[in-house]
Amino acid sequence: MIRHLLHISHVSKHFGGNVAVSDVSFSVDEQQIFGLIGPNGAGKSTLFNCMTGFFPASSGEVIFDNKKINALRPDEVCRLGMVRTWQRVKPLGSLTVLENVMIGAFSITSVTREAEAIARENLHAVGLMDYAGKLAGSLPVGLKKKLELARVLATHPKMLLLDEICGGLNPTETGIILDIIRGVRQKGATIVFIEHDMKAVTSICDRIVVLNSGEKLAEGTPEEITNNPDVIDAYLGGGHNA
Ligand SMILES: Nc1ncnc2c1ncn2[C@@H]1O[C@H](COP(=O)(O)OP(=O)(O)O)[C@@H](O)[C@H]1O
Ligand SMILES: [Mg+2]
Structure with missing residues (x-):
């Protein structure tokens, strides 16, 4: 039976006056490969930091494996999986x-x-x-x-958060990493995958969330995301790809 392993609920993160993540919500199912994409500075890495205890969210909830983990340290989050x-x-x-x-x-x-x-x-x-x-x-x-x-x-781990693990790799090396990730999922792990290489993202992800300026711009299947006019405008079409 499919169940949610992770709930991000109305998470925001401010650095002084700079809003890095703004009211973002989504859920990740067990054994899913979930893509998190968007332009540089969109808040992707910050969201990972809020999820893993490197710094706490300013507001909102991070629920992992049915536990609220907002206030935990990275080592405690690691022990939870x-x-x-x-x-x-x-x-x-x-x-x-x-x-x-x-x-x-x-x-x-x-x-x-x-x-x-x-x-x-x-x-x-x-x-x-x-x-x-x-x-x-x-x-x-x-x-x-x-x-x-x-x-x-x-x-x-039960859940693996990969922050641009294919960044700086050539297509052959990227292919090898993607195969390893598929194997890890096959064995039961759940993966959230931050990546700019859209070919890699669409080939491996079941579902994708797009962040833009800290906000959730869209969520859907790879096909829905690559055809979404807002996403094309903000990220895919305009030469914003890093
Ligand atoms: N430790 C920090 N202190 C202050 N500002 C930060 C910090 N980490 C990230 N930011 C800011 O948060 C925003 C989002 O950054 P980041 O999460 O790294 O984006 P992405 O990973 O999508 O490229 C940026 O404006 C960045 O400058
Ligand atoms: Mg980043």
Whole structure:
């Protein structure tokens, strides 16, 4: 049976006088791949930050897995099963690739040997096993994105928030990441996907919300969104794509 895993209800976020997110509501079903798109500065990353406890929403509610999580810290949200990746990847450069992924695994086990086994499993899943012993800082960006994905997968999340995980990747690398995401969904996870590459978005997302200047501009299937005149006007048609 399909159920909502996430409810965003009238969420706003102000930074002083700057309204970054304004009265945004939508729901994400379990095992959905849900796209969050819109021009630069639309409030997408800020919404992820409000959802994962990096800073609280100014108003509104974030309900995850039937719990109100507005006031929780990122580590608490992670333990409930929701994790995010960062638009600018943040590996711990002086640790190895394996150690970086073990940090994710330590959120579900305190036994080092278990954390290492979980880390290796997820390095394997993203195709990074050959790099396990390399320093994370030495990887090119495409591989850092895979590392970021392995690190969040090692927390065994129910919901994965991916902030421009394909940004800066070529079409081949993007295709590989999309296949990994499809596999993760197949195993039961739910995904919210921020991305500018509309080919990637429409090929992978079941449903899409468009943000513009902090407000929800539209919601629908990929087909409805790509044919929506307001969306074409504000984002798709006008050379706003970053
Ligand atoms: N920590 C912050 N402090 C002040 N303003 C912020 C902060 N984070 C984001 N903003 C502002 O919020 C708005 C939305 O930014 P952001 O969420 O990064 O957009 P997007 O991810 O859609 O490109 C922008 O105007 C940005 O300058
Ligand atoms: Mg962003």
